[in-house]
Structures are given as structure tokens and as C-alpha cells.
Amino acid sequence: MSLTREDVLAVLKGIEVPGGGDLAGSGMVRALTVEEGAVRFVMEIDPSRAPAAEAAKAQAEARLKALAGVKSVSVVMTAHTSPKAPPDLKASRPAQPQGPQKIPGVAHIVAVASGKGGVGKSTVSANLAAALAAEGRKVGLLDADVYGPSQPRMLGVSGRPASPDGKTILPLRNHGVTMMSIGLMTPDDQAVVWRGPMLMGALQQMMNQVQWGALDVLLVDLPPGTGDVQMTLTQKAEVDGAIIVSTPQDVALLDARKGIDMFNKMNTPILGMIENMSTHICSNCGHEEHVFGHGGVKAEAEKLGVPLLAEIPLHLDIRLAADGGAPIVVTKPGSPQAEAFRKVARDLVARGLA
Numbered sequence: 001m002s003l004t005r006e007d008v009l010a011v012l013k014g015i016e017v018p019g020g021g022d023l024a025g026s027g028m029v030r031a032l033t034v035e036e037g038a039v040r041f042v043m044e045i046d047p048s049r050a051p052a053a054e055a056a057k058a059q060a061e062a063r064l065k066a067l068a069g070v071k072s073v074s075v076v077m078t079a080h081t082s083p084k085a086p087p088d089l090k091a092s093r094p095a096q097p098q099g100p101q102k103i104p105g106v107a108h109i110v111a112v113a114s115g116k117g118g119v120g121k122s123t124v125s126a127n128l129a130a131a132l133a134a135e136g137r138k139v140g141l142l143d144a145d146v147y148g149p150s151q152p153r154m155l156g157v158s159g160r161p162a163s164p165d166g167k168t169i170l171p172l173r174n175h176g177v178t179m180m181s182i183g184l185m186t187p188d189d190q191a192v193v194w195r196g197p198m199l200m201g202a203l204q205q206m207m208n209q210v211q212w213g214a215l216d217v218l219l220v221d222l223p224p225g226t227g228d229v230q231m232t233l234t235q236k237a238e239v240d241g242a243i244i245v246s247t248p249q250d251v252a253l254l255d256a257r258k259g260i261d262m263f264n265k266m267n268t269p270i271l272g273m274i275e276n277m278s279t280h281i282c283s284n285c286g287h288e289e290h291v292f293g294h295g296g297v298k299a300e301a302e303k304l305g306v307p308l309l310a311e312i313p314l315h316l317d318i319r320l321a322a323d324g325g326a327p328i329v330v331t332k333p334g335s336p337q338a339e340a341f342r343k344v345a346r347d348l349v350a351r352g353l354a
Contacts, residue, residue, distance in 0.1 A: 030042040037071030038072045057077055076205055104212075105213055111220045113243070114256065118224075124243075127329050127338075130327040135346060141218070144203055154322045156324075169210045199229055242269070248278060272301065273300065274311075309344045
């Protein structure tokens with residue numbers, strides 16, 4: 001008989017928590033998943049009761065590992081701030097949190113970001129990773145778009161990552177790219193319903209508990225916007241810089257400027273901008289049409305004093321390759337579309353960023 005959520009909850013009901021009650025009924029357990037013997041959940045705790053919560057966490061891990069059918073247990077503990085009292089603004093400043101750290105074995109970290117969704121940021125990330133691998137670099141790709149992970153499909157990767165000791169996560173690899181995504185841990189049709197602390201815990205786990213090995217560069221495919229994931233990445237990891245992806249239209253550029261402003265406030269350099277869906281050439285008559293306008297990203301890059309890294313065309317082959325699980329850099333390496341991504345990869349290598 002296979003392991004179920006009810007089996008896990010029955011064990012958690014036998015564990016007392018700070019303030020009384022049991023772990024299962026306390027509301028502390030979030031995002032519980034039980035699949036193929038792997039048990040994962042987040043414990044959201046009151047920081048003032050951290051030592052007692054640590055004891056409950058250790059007890060839960062020990063009891064679950066002893067449960068029949070359990071192959072691995074992963075518990076991430078996050079803290080929330082109590083809303084009962086406002087902060088004392090006159091109190092002495094607390095000790096500053098530990099600054100950004102390097103990921104062991106990773107030489108460089110480059111974020112790929114966008115101000116809004118739908119501009120092709122993930123497609124650019126997958127193709128850029130494959131292009132860097134084609135340039136002979138050791139490349140990793142972290143799919144940090146937790147709510148909309150698409151890299152498993154774009155890189156043709158499936159299956160659950162292994163965890164030999166219940167702590168270290170072994171990433172998957174295809175097309176010369178070492179890849180990790182929350183999409184590998186959840187069913188395709190299941191939404192990830194997490195709040196800020198859970199997002200931050202998951203991102204830090206994917207950065208620090210994944211066995212990335214020796215990498216020349218780790219690309220981080222960020223979610224659109226300026227939220228918790230972007231802030232956590234720049235605060236916790238030494239990011240060499242960010243590449244901003246946008247379409248030429250004014251609406252996309254408005255949001256792209258906000259993303260650039262956020263990275264400036266986080267002291268993260270802007271390495272350049274990419275204009276995606278820049279132009280469309282009809283496959284029947286050869287007519288060139290600027291569906292989303294043209295040149296807007298170039299003008300913005302010049303205004304900011306950063307390079308325009310590439311103008312990627314709106315082309316059917318790019319979409320078909322992504323949906324088919326192999327970036328166009330892999331499927332049609334000599335095409336003009338693939339060469340646009342190779343150019344960006346060569347630029348990063350020349351600048352010592354990969």
C-alpha cells in the first residue's frame with residue numbers, strides 16, 4: 001500500500017508544538033506533498049518560539065523517516081512576523097542579516113528578468129543556457145519562476161530529482177545544461193499556492209541544497225515583476241548582474257523600467273537588454289513586419305547606458321523548438337535565430353561573466 005498524506009498527517013498529529021496542540025492541527029504545516037515516498041513540507045513558525053519549533057521539526061523528521069514507505073523527508077522552516085504589536089521604531093537597530101554569499105562551485109550568477117510576463121524571458125533563458133553550453137561553458141539554469149515553471153518543458157527534462165541523503169538535491173541535465181526547477185517537484189496541472197516566506201525558503205533551498213557541481217555560470221530565470229524572489233536572490237546570493245528581456249512595445253517597456261529600477265536599488269548591475277519578438281518575417285512572402293513595434297528596447301538601453309545584447313525575431317521555429325523540449329540553439333544551430341542567442345553567449349564569455 002502506497003504512502004498517503006493521511007499517513008503523514010497521522011504521524012504529525014502525535015507531535016506537540018509550542019503553545020499546545022499537535023503539529024498537524026497547528027496550521028504550521030504548509031505545502032505538504034507526498035509523492036513516491038518523498039515527503040516535503042514547510043513549517044511556518046513564530047520566531048519567538050524557534051528553539052521549541054526546531055525540536056518539533058527534528059521529531060517530525062525522525063518519526064517520518066521511520067514510517068514505512070518513506071524514502072526521504074525534507075522540511076523547510078520559515079518564520080512569520082507576529083501582527084499583534086507594531087514595531088518599536090525607537091529601539092536599537094537589530095544586527096544586520098548576513099550579506100550575499102557565493103554558491104559553492106559556481107563562478108558567476110546571471111539573472112534573466114523581465115518587468116512583465118509574456119515577453120519570452122524563459123525562452124531566452126533556455127536558449128542562452130544552451131548557447132553558453134555550445135560555447136564550451138559549464139552552465140546551470142535555476143528556474144526560479146515558482147508560479148509558472150516552464151524550463152522542464154523547454155529543456156526536455158522530466159522526472160523527480162533524487163535526494164540520496166534527504167538533504168542534498170541532485171539536479172537534472174540535458175543539452176549540456178544542469179537544471180533545477182520547482183516544476184520537477186509538482187504535477188504539471190497543480191498550482192503552487194505559496195506565500196512570501198515559502199517562496200523565499202524554496203529559492204534558498206534550490207540555491208544552496210542543489211548539488212550544482214563546478215559551474216562557469218548559473219543563469220537564474222526569474223519570475224516577472226519585482227517581488228520576493230528577486231529580492232531574496234539579490235540579498236542572499238552574489239549576483240554578477242541581470243539581463244532584462246522586453247518586447248519593443250511601450251507597455252512592456254514601462255514594466256521593464258521598474259525591473260531595472262529594482263535591480264539598481266539592490267545594487268545589482270544591469271548587464272544589458274534583449275529585445276524579444278523584435279520583428280516578424282512572413283515565411284510565404286518575406287515581408288518584414290514589426291508586430292510589437294521596433295527599436296524601443298534599443299532606445300531604452302541607450303538611455304540607460306547599457307548594451308543592447310540582441311534583437312530576437314518573432315519566429316515560429318523558436319516557439320516550436322521550445323515546446324518540443326530542445327531550444328532552437330540545439331535544433332537549428334546555424335539559423336539566424338540561433339545565432340542571435342549565440343551572440344549574447346559570446347558577449348558574456350568575452351566579458352568574463354561565463
